[in-house]
Amino acid sequence: MPELPEIASRACEMQAALVGKTIHSFEILQPKCLNIPAEDFSTCLAGATLEAASHHGKWIICETTQGYVLINLGMGGEILLRETGNPPKKYRLSIGFQDGTRLFINFWWFGYVHFVATGMLSTHAMTAKLGPDALEITEAEFTRRLRLKNTAVKTFLLDQKNLAGIGNAYIHDILFLARVHPLRKASGLDGEESHRLYTSIRNSLQSSFEKKGAFYEVDLQGKPGGFQEKDILIGYREGKPCPECGSAIQKLRTGSTTSFICPSCQLIS
DNA sequence: TTCTGTGTTCCCCA
DNA sequence: CTGGGGAACACAGA
Numbered sequence: 001m002p003e004l005p006e007i008a009s010r011a012c013e014m015q016a017a018l019v020g021k022t023i024h025s026f027e028i029l030q031p032k033c034l035n036i037p038a039e040d041f042s043t044c045l046a047g048a049t050l051e052a053a054s055h056h057g058k059w060i061i062c063e064t065t066q067g068y069v070l071i072n073l074g075m076g077g078e079i080l081l082r083e084t085g086n087p088p089k090k091y092r093l094s095i096g097f098q099d100g101t102r103l104f105i106n107f108w109w110f111g112y113v114h115f116v117a118t119g120m121l122s123t124h125a126m127t128a129k130l131g132p133d134a135l136e137i138t139e140a141e142f143t144r145r146l147r148l149k150n151t152a153v154k155t156f157l158l159d160q161k162n163l164a165g166i167g168n169a170y171i172h173d174i175l176f177l178a179r180v181h182p183l184r185k186a187s188g189l190d191g192e193e194s195h196r197l198y199t200s201i202r203n204s205l206q207s208s209f210e211k212k213g214a215f216y217e218v219d220l221q222g223k224p225g226g227f228q229e230k231d232i233l234i235g236y237r238e239g240k241p242c243p244e245c246g247s248a249i250q251k252l253r254t255g256s257t258t259s260f261i262c263p264s265c266q267l268i269s
Numbered sequence: 270t271t272c273t274g275t276g277t278t279c280c281c282c283a
Numbered sequence: 284c285t286g287g288g289g290a291a292c293a294c295a296g297a
Contacts, residue, residue, distance in 0.1 A: 001275050032292085058276080075275035075294090109294050110276055126277080151286060160277080168275065256288075258274080 002073045004134055004165030004205050006213035006225065007055050010079055013220045014053035014062065017081055018103070022049045023064070025096040033092055033107075035114040044115055045069065057130050057164020061121075069095075070114040070127060077107030081220040088222075134165035135205055139198045146186050146194050153189065153197070154182035154254055165205065169214070172235030172260040174200045181266040182259045207231075235260050 002010075023045050031038040048066035055061060060071040060079075071079070080088055084102045087094070091104040093113055105113060116124045132141060142163065149156045154175065157166050166174065175182050177200035180193055189197065208214060211226030218224050233243055238251040242262035250263050 072276080074277080074292095107294095108275080110292060112277090149286095155286085158276090 001076050001167055001169045002213070002217050003058060003167035003170050004055075005170070005208035005211075005227065006217040007058050007060055007073070007165070008135070008209050009213045009219065009225065011053050011055035011060050014060065014079070017220055018050045018053060018062075018097075020049065021097040021099060021101070023047065023095055024098045027094040027096070028092075030092040033111055033113050035112070041115050044117070056127060056133055057160055058167070059127050059130070059164075061127070067118050068116040068121060068124075070112070070116060070124065071105065072112040072114075072126070073107045074110035074112070075108055076217070077105070077111055078218055078222070079220060080104045080106075080218075080222055130160050130164040131162045132164065134163045134201055135209070137163050139195070142198050142201075143191075143194050146189060146197075149186040151186055152183045152254065153180055153186045154257070154259060156186040157201075158257070163201075166201065168257050169235060170204050170208065173233045174204045175259075176234045176262060176266060177204065179265050181261060181268045182254050183268060234262060 026042045026045070028034065028038040028041065034041050045064065045066055048064035050062060050064050052063040053060065058072060062069040062071070078088070081101060081103055082088070084096055084100055087102070088104050088106065091106040092111065093105045095103045112126070114124065122128050131137070131145065145162050146156060149162065154171060156162055157171055157174070158168065174197070178193065178196040180189065180197055208227040212219060213225035214227045215224045215229060234249050237249050238260060240249050241247065242249055242265060245262065245264050247262055247264040250261055252259050252261065
């Protein structure tokens with residue numbers, strides 16, 4: 001499940017490794033992940049040179065001389081840079097470069113690779129509707145948005161229109177560090193609580209980003225991220241003691257997602 | 270075999 | 284308008 005730390009890491013690696021490369025060919029094994037017909041996708045981008053790679057929330061944005069390539073890995077996947085003759089076992093799409101290297105993009109489920117013409121980024125609904133990036137948003141803007149919503153804090157944080165980049169893996173520790181129960185009303189948090197939440201988001205995402213993301217995702221060379229299982233405080237640790245107070249960590253259903261909380265540190269009221 | 274888990278959109282309902 | 288809840292997508296691991 002790639003979230004901001006993994007996506008931002010991939011974008012940095014792509015910026016370092018791909019800028020200046022010219023696109024030579026495509027292999028599109030799953031046309032459904034595109035937003036336009038495969039032939040059009042290839043025609044629009046053939047001969048383009050990569051100029052920059054960045055991210056916004058969970059989206060990777062590649063700027064080329066002939067438009068943008070927007071990548072969303074959905075619920076998990078890899079972006080691998082290899083020689084053309086050395087493909088990974090599974091991939092949905094590959095982009096070949098003139099120097100003989102190739103970018104192989106895979107995802108388990110629900111990933112996207114979209115083309116947007118130069119100057120038309122604002123017409124791409126899926127990225128245009130995103131809120132500020134979770135590591136870019138100011139505390140004032142975060143608090144302002146939080147106060148506007150009457151939904152559960154967890155729902156607020158996962159809704160990419162509010163702020164972009166948090167998913168259902170890092171959120172457990174973010175809420176735990178802020179001592180906020182996932183089902184508290186977003187608009188009901190006091191100043192102290194929203195400040196703790198903002199700080200927790202920054203600390204959690206930044207520390208994983210500095211380690212090149214989570215151990216369950218890999219970099220362009222196939223190497224796992226440095227954010228290890230032991231770095232997770234309470235997420236996915238049902239029944240284990242809370243690192244703060246020793247209470248048994250609980251797993252609970254919150255809407256359609258699962259949450260992990262410390263029942264003593266994160267009270268509902 | 271059957272269940273669950275991840276992201277995102279979309280659609281219905283109160 | 285808001286927010287909750289579900290379906291859809293057609294995979295991988297237990």
